Amino acid sequence: MLHLLKRSMEIILAVVFLIVALPLFTLASVIVLLDSPGPLILRQERVGKNRRLFKLYKLRTMKKGANGNWPMHTQVNDPRFSPICRFIRSTCIDEIPQLLNIIKGEMTFIGPRPERPPIVEAYTARQLDILKFTPGLFGISQLVFREGVVVAEKIALELKYYENRNFFSDIKILLYTPIVLLSHMAGKVRPQKFTKDHRYTWLERALLGERVIL
Numbered sequence: 001m002l003h004l005l006k007r008s009m010e011i012i013l014a015v016v017f018l019i020v021a022l023p024l025f026t027l028a029s030v031i032v033l034l035d036s037p038g039p040l041i042l043r044q045e046r047v048g049k050n051r052r053l054f055k056l057y058k059l060r061t062m063k064k065g066a067n068g069n070w071p072m073h074t075q076v077n078d079p080r081f082s083p084i085c086r087f088i089r090s091t092c093i094d095e096i097p098q099l100l101n102i103i104k105g106e107m108t109f110i111g112p113r114p115e116r117p118p119i120v121e122a123y124t125a126r127q128l129d130i131l132k133f134t135p136g137l138f139g140i141s142q143l144v145f146r147e148g149v150v151v152a153e154k155i156a157l158e159l160k161y162y163e164n165r166n167f168f169s170d171i172k173i174l175l176y177t178p179i180v181l182l183s184h185m186a187g188k189v190r191p192q193k194f195t196k197d198h199r200y201t202w203l204e205r206a207l208l209g210e211r212v213i214l
Helices: 002-035 083-091 098-103 127-132 140-144 151-162 167-189 201-207
Strands: 041-047 053-059 108-110 136-138
Touching: 002 053, 002 083, 002 098, 002 108, 053 098, 083 167, 098 136, 108 167, 127 151, 136 167, 140 151, 140 167, 140 201, 167 201
Parallel strands: 108 136
Antiparallel strands: 041 053
16 A cells, blocks of 8 residues: 555656656757757666666767767766756756656656666676665765766665665755755856865765764
8 A cells, every 4th residue: 555655656746747847858858959960868778676677768968879989877078978968967857758767667766776787787796786676766876976987886875875765864865966966067067166076975974874074
C-alpha cells in the first residue's frame, strides 16, 4: 500500500513538473536545434535497479558525432559542448525528459545516477551493490561532483549515502539542489570568479550528516 502511494505521488509530481517546465524546455530545444544539427532527444541505454536495462531520455546538448574516443563521462570545459549548450547543462534543463523515466517507473526523484552498460561491466562486487537502488533524477553525486567525475569516487559516495538514507537526508538533497544549480550557472557565466572544485567536501559532509568545517 505504501509503495502504491509513493508511486502515485511520483507520477503526479512528474506530470506536474513536466507541464511547469514545458516553456523552458521548449526554449532550450529551439536553442539546441539552432546550435547544431541532430536529434533533439537523446535515448541512451542505462543500467537500473537489479541490472534492468532501460532507455534514459535527455535533451541532446552534445554536438552530433562528437563522442569519438572521448571518455563516457563529461569533462571539465568539455569541447564537445558549445558555450550555450554547456550553460543549458548547468541548469539541468536537459534532464527534464527523465521525468518520463520516472512516470514509467524506471527512475525515481532521488537516487544514484544510472550508468551505461560498459561502465557497469567494470564494477567490482562491492560497487554492484549500488544496483540495489532505483536510479534517480537528483542525488548526492550530482551535487558533490559535477564534471570530470571519477567513477570509483562517485559510487563510494553513493553507497555511503543510499545505504544509510532516510526521509530527512533526502529532504536535504532537495533543498541543496537549487543552490548548487545556481552555483553551476554562475560558474558558466563568470568562470574566473566562480571556480569549481572537483569535489564539494563541505556539501558532502552536510548531506551525510557529518560536522561541517568551513
